[in-house]
Amino acid sequence: MAGRPREFDRDKALESARDAFWTRGYEGTSMADLVAALGIASARIYAAFGSKQQLFREAVGLYEANEGGFALRALAGQPTARQAVDKMLRDAAETYTRPGKPQGCMVVTAATNCAAENDAVRDWLTGHRHKQTESIVARLDRGVADGELKADTDTHMLGDYLATVMHGLSVQARDGVVQARLLAFIPLAMQAIDAALANQVESRSEDV
Known part of the structure; x- marks a missing residue:
C-alpha cells in the first residue's frame, strides 16, 4: 500500500x-x-x-515583508531624515551580506535582464524599485518641510542618488565585497545629505 x-x-x-x-x-x-x-x-x-510567475511575486512579497523591508522601516522609524538615510544604508549593507542568506537585494538582482516573454516580471520589479525611490524622496521632502534640509534641496535628485547607492551596495555584495567595506563607504555617501542640511555645523557630529 x-x-x-x-x-x-x-x-x-x-x-x-x-x-x-x-x-x-x-x-x-x-x-x-x-x-x-x-x-x-x-x-x-x-x-x-x-x-511560476505568481510564485515569484509571492516570494518577492515575502522578501519585502521581512529582509527587504529594511528601507521602509528605516525611513519611517527615525526622527530625522539624516538618521533615516544613515540607518537605511547601514541596514542595506548588513542585509545584503547576511550570513546564510543569498547576497544582495532580491528586487535589484532577480530580473534585471529577461527574455521578451518575461518583460512583465522585469517591469513589475522595476515598479517596486521606483516605489522605493519615491519613498526616499518623500522622506527627504518631509525633511525639507521640517526645516532639517535646505528649502532649495532637490529631493528628487538626492533620492535618485541614494537609490543608486543602494543598488550599488547590492551589486557589490553580490560580487562578494564584505560588509565592513560596504559600511566604510557610507560616510562618504552621507556627504550628499550633509551638504543639504540647514544646520551643517551640528549635523556633522551625528552618527559618528
Missing part, C-alpha cells in the same frame, strides 16, 4: 522559493530547481501557487 504524501507546508515552501529566486533570479531558476528546492512535485507547486 502506497504511503501517504508528505504534508505540504506552504509557508516553508514559499521561503525555499524565495531563496531560490533570490540566488539565481527569475529566469535562472527553472521549474526543476523549484521542485528540488521545495521538495515537492511540479504539479503540487502549480496547484499551490498557480504559476
Whole structure:
C-alpha cells in the first residue's frame, strides 16, 4: 500500500522559493530547481501557487515583508531624515551580506535582464524599485518641510542618488565585497545629505 504524501507546508515552501529566486533570479531558476528546492512535485507547486510567475511575486512579497523591508522601516522609524538615510544604508549593507542568506537585494538582482516573454516580471520589479525611490524622496521632502534640509534641496535628485547607492551596495555584495567595506563607504555617501542640511555645523557630529 502506497504511503501517504508528505504534508505540504506552504509557508516553508514559499521561503525555499524565495531563496531560490533570490540566488539565481527569475529566469535562472527553472521549474526543476523549484521542485528540488521545495521538495515537492511540479504539479503540487502549480496547484499551490498557480504559476511560476505568481510564485515569484509571492516570494518577492515575502522578501519585502521581512529582509527587504529594511528601507521602509528605516525611513519611517527615525526622527530625522539624516538618521533615516544613515540607518537605511547601514541596514542595506548588513542585509545584503547576511550570513546564510543569498547576497544582495532580491528586487535589484532577480530580473534585471529577461527574455521578451518575461518583460512583465522585469517591469513589475522595476515598479517596486521606483516605489522605493519615491519613498526616499518623500522622506527627504518631509525633511525639507521640517526645516532639517535646505528649502532649495532637490529631493528628487538626492533620492535618485541614494537609490543608486543602494543598488550599488547590492551589486557589490553580490560580487562578494564584505560588509565592513560596504559600511566604510557610507560616510562618504552621507556627504550628499550633509551638504543639504540647514544646520551643517551640528549635523556633522551625528552618527559618528
